[in-house]
């Protein structure tokens with residue numbers, strides 16, 4: 001197993017409030033790790049530190065890039081993404097007026113550092129379109145490739161967001177509440193999509209999720225945060241039967 005992402009005593013304070021409390025974690029390749037915790041535990045802050053949206057008060061973040069661990073602690077969000085850490089946002093990140101294919105063309109072209117211009121006829125770029133066809137097949141979007149995004153369902157949009165995050169060929173893929181606002185059928189679909197992606201592409205998944213059924217279904221490992229610190233870390237069964245974890249959730253929700 002290879003470590004692809006590591007935090008060293010990562011800390012974030014907002015005034016006196018410690019939102020991330022000296023978190024040291026290592027993430028191995030091809031694993032699905034869920035980060036869970038009661039409301040206010042510091043999950044979003046941890047994600048924002050990893051992706052460069054927030055700067056830590058202290059500590060370090062290291063990401064494997066081209067075979068070597070590289071420090072990304074002070075990197076800007078676009079530099080983090082370019083280094084291979086991609087995030088699918090809870091808040092949608094899609095150009096509503098463009099089709100699914102066009103959205104992916106924009107993302108791929110931007111990732112390759114080219115300028116997107118519809119007049120340059122991206123449809124005529126065979127290599128680009130083959131990559132996008134593969135990406136759409138992987139994320140179950142082939143049938144709606146030519147559909148404008150403003151007419152898609154919530155679940156379909158979620159798949160487009162995942163495809164957009166995958167378009168930058170990430171080595172570490174952060175999923176922020178992937179089933180938020182979904183009905184049971186959409187939730188089931190997204191769970192099988194995450195499982196398929198984990199099997200089919202060489203990426204590491206880190207997922208925050210409130211739905212414990214989903215967490216149990218998809219995780220190789222669960223990390224529990226409470227008051228910004230790591231409370232438990234290990235295989236799902238052991239973590240979810242840990243008394244300290246149940247206690248941390250009392251009063252907010254049930255594990």
Ligand SMILES: Nc1ncnc2c1ncn2[C@@H]1O[C@H](COP(=O)(O)OP(=O)(O)OP(=O)(O)O)[C@@H](O)[C@H]1O
Pocket residue numbers: 014017018019037038039040041042043044045046
């Ligand atoms: N910009 C900020 N300024 C001040 N305090 C903040 C800021 N962002 C987060 N916090 C505080 O940091 C703590 C952790 O918040 P965070 O949003 O990371 O938790 P969370 O686990 O994602 O919660 P939830 O599950 O409710 O989304 C909370 O006490 C929150 O009020």
